[in-house]
Amino acid sequence: MSALRARLSVILLAVGLLFTALAVATPQRAAAAADPGYLMVHFTGEGSANQQMYLSHSTDGVRWNDLNGGGMVLRSPIGTKGVRDPALVRAPGGDKYWIIATDLCIGCGQSWGDAVNNGSRNLVVWESTDLVTWSQPRLLDVAGAIPDGRNAWAPEAIWDPESNDYVLYWATNKPLNGATKHRIYYAHTSDFRTITAPQLYIDRPGTQEIIDTQIVEMPAGVGKYRYVRASGDGQITLEGSDSILGTWTNLGDLSGIGLPGSLVEGPMWMKFNGTNKWALYLDQYATSGGYMPVLTTDPSNPAAYQKQAAGSYTMGGTKKRHGWILNLASAEESRVLARWPNTPAQRLQSFNFQDRYVRQSDFDVRIDPNVNPADDARFRLRPGLAGTGTVSFESVSFPGYFLRHSHYDFQLVPNDGSDQFAQDATFRQVAGLADPAWSSFQSYNHPDHYIRHYAYQLRLDPITTPTGRGDATFRVTN
Template identity: 75%
Template structure:
């Protein structure tokens, strides 16, 4: 989460200099078949970077971008930008939520506006399988806080003592007319309604605190059941035996050269095959994205180590403030099948070869001069309705597919229904006008094909030479 203007104009800090002074052995996984880890994150500023991205790791240190580095969800509510996401699993593993800051930095918002008159809501998505997500909604978490100016960096943890989630976030409630972010909390079971917000963490004087994340400890490790890491000028560690109880200061990471002026967005990960943890930190000052520090006892600051350069790899996209989920085998199988490595393609018209299929305001047509437009890029996925078929997923509107309705085409979000799947599924066959090209036959109306008419995409029977040309396309990059 961005701090004040001085931090947003971040001076380059040579955090990388620390890498050479510490080492970390490459971890050995307990078994090759062990499921891995899923990271949810955003990548940077602007309307594209401030969306939801996923990365997968087999060992917790080497990350691969899913969906070819493209976002997997796009916010359509509030500011239409999302940052600082948390991925929350229900205790029974039958439901998931994404909660995120409703902020699109650099999309028209100003520094002062975001800090002093920002969104008081967070953005929420819900899923039952980790791959099909609801439409997002706004949850107003800070509206009831007197003089609360925004709501940033939400997190949530299940509290067995109260049988619900503790939802916590940062809100600016100015002190003596000056900015001061503090951590508030509320309780919830469904991320639709919450209890009255209460102060959770408030540092003395003018010290702000924006980012904090809690990890639960297994029995026998350290002296506390929970450890939290917070960005409050340092990366401060605290311990407690109760989420809503008293927390004890344990120290910070300044001893290994990491302070809140260099890193933010603490993100915990437990290695599944051993009692070792990674605390990922976002190198906002050097614009370096996440780096890990590791420890065998999160409650003991002296046990933290920065890995040597080359012992971890964050993938292609920059990873910024998010969260990591230890996957089950079933979850991993679903996630990797849903977002495989699939290149972005375009569909070129056979008889108007300077035109390509594109969406505009969710309508679909063929247009000129779209070679650099993401509106003309699609990922050809396995068909939603049947094997041996294809479906076309938008690159810049992930989860939205080309779908026919009343024989007209639109770009529509997949609602998970059987009808949607059938309407968005096609058989790729030899081109009706040229067998070296392709035509696309409707799955549920096999007498009809995708074709353009007056530059609009339609689903029509093909009976003439003109129709065959209109229904022929080249899949190209």
């Protein structure tokens, strides 16, 4: 009996351990299986600040939250100094990313008439290897070689396995009988630095224009075609093809569900993770309503699309204008959320000149009253680039640019990713040298030096006098 009891005890113990292991392991598996979310890159409206790059994040594809406190994440200082209609392209290997955007800034010294008839023939391109650290932007001439091509708008790109490179496509106004006529052109590229000669891609009959078009690839077994594209061409027209540069078949439009082209534009695709369901986001430009999702399980069938009730989706605090949605991998999502948390924009008020605030002016740094534009005096206090328990000051006007000392002078400089930059742009926030209720900022790599102003210019100096202590004291304020 004692041997039997011993065997039963061993069996019961093993069963107990098995159930314990299952109880512990099941939540871990569920957590690991949870799908990562979605990243939208977009612009927000007119004006120089709104025609820049913004990011929003969603966990479910229909409820969106602004990243970076709703502030821009990239700014173009080149070309027209504005960007619209971005596309976010991921390399097939996931080791490189590009943002390509229209070089256009309405109301920044350029009218719609200028943009239509004598606009930039360039696109603006950023490049990254991690989705969070981006190169300085560059211009890519795509329409200069098109005879009488007047502009280059709304770029998109898709990897083409048939040519083993990207098909880059965009709209250019090539007038017809003196009247505006936008058509879609394409070129091949492998690096978004050089392109093949532009070729005509989509041309609607007669005077009908087409500006916005975006292609989505279908998984095997869904619909009749490998690729579906949605275009703004007087309607939201759907077409299907088995080859990106092959013959496309007209499938119909969305007017049958109450979404004619007079109401919506800027089609933007998104596939929901883990299921064969898509959202086609459309910009309600006619009513200034911003983007709305239209859901479907078969993008090639116009009758399968369903409008969503207003309360079933949220677009966040900023208006989303024509952009791109990327399905994130877990590591990508972690990096993006860590880089652009909703850190508030704050100002540094001078202790001994309390009507003056630290600001950048042509990338020099000083203290001034009545700063205009106000964002030139706003910074996000990020975790220090060089060490824990420290801070770095990222510009609101120029995201990715930080306050950095060089030869004890301060400038606003783009982060080059080097250890030296990180150290020069990192500070310890300590009790104010002139008033402990305020703050002073001690240099990370010159700990006997502090940020101070002298003749209204920002400097890094050792502080030994009462005047110096006042100059080196600031209030962090909204």
